[in-house]
């Protein structure tokens with residue numbers, strides 16, 4: 001059985017990312033199913049940060065994003081590329097930070113309590129495989145520090161896992 005991640009939540013966000021990054025790296029195992037790897041990454045992030053109300057992956061098939069492994073309340077299952085924060089991030093292939101979701105045109109409210117959000121595209125050689133989405137019940141919860149480390153986590157995933165093999169049926 002894998003040990004739970006060890007994290008000191010009294011530290012700054014950057015220090016927490018520095019604590020969990022090597023642990024997430026050692027959690028990722030390319031011999032195991034992609035879905036298991038993605039699931040544990042969402043659990044590690046949710047465990048590490050009290051500010052996260054929801055964290056999960058949406059995975060691309062054709063021009064739609066499908067709900068993948070996540071931690072939190074039930075969520076919207078299908079998001080069109082181009083729609084909402086997730087779909088815009090997928091379309092632009094860029095991380096999007098939303099300080100106030102009610103001010104983001106087209107924001108999709110899966111949980112009415114959500115106040116801020118960050119979405120990171122899962123990219124390998126500029127090819128899109130999905131997005132990593134994090135929500136918070138507070139405004140302005142995510143910033144450039146989150147962007148920097150969450151992008152690193154997405155790079156670890158796309159480098160270690162053969163996402164080409166992942167098939168959504």
Ligand code: SME
Pocket residue numbers: 054075076079083084085086087106107108109110111114117133135
């Ligand atoms: N708010 C997202 C939808 C996904 S939920 O937050 C889990 C969006 O606007 O794309």
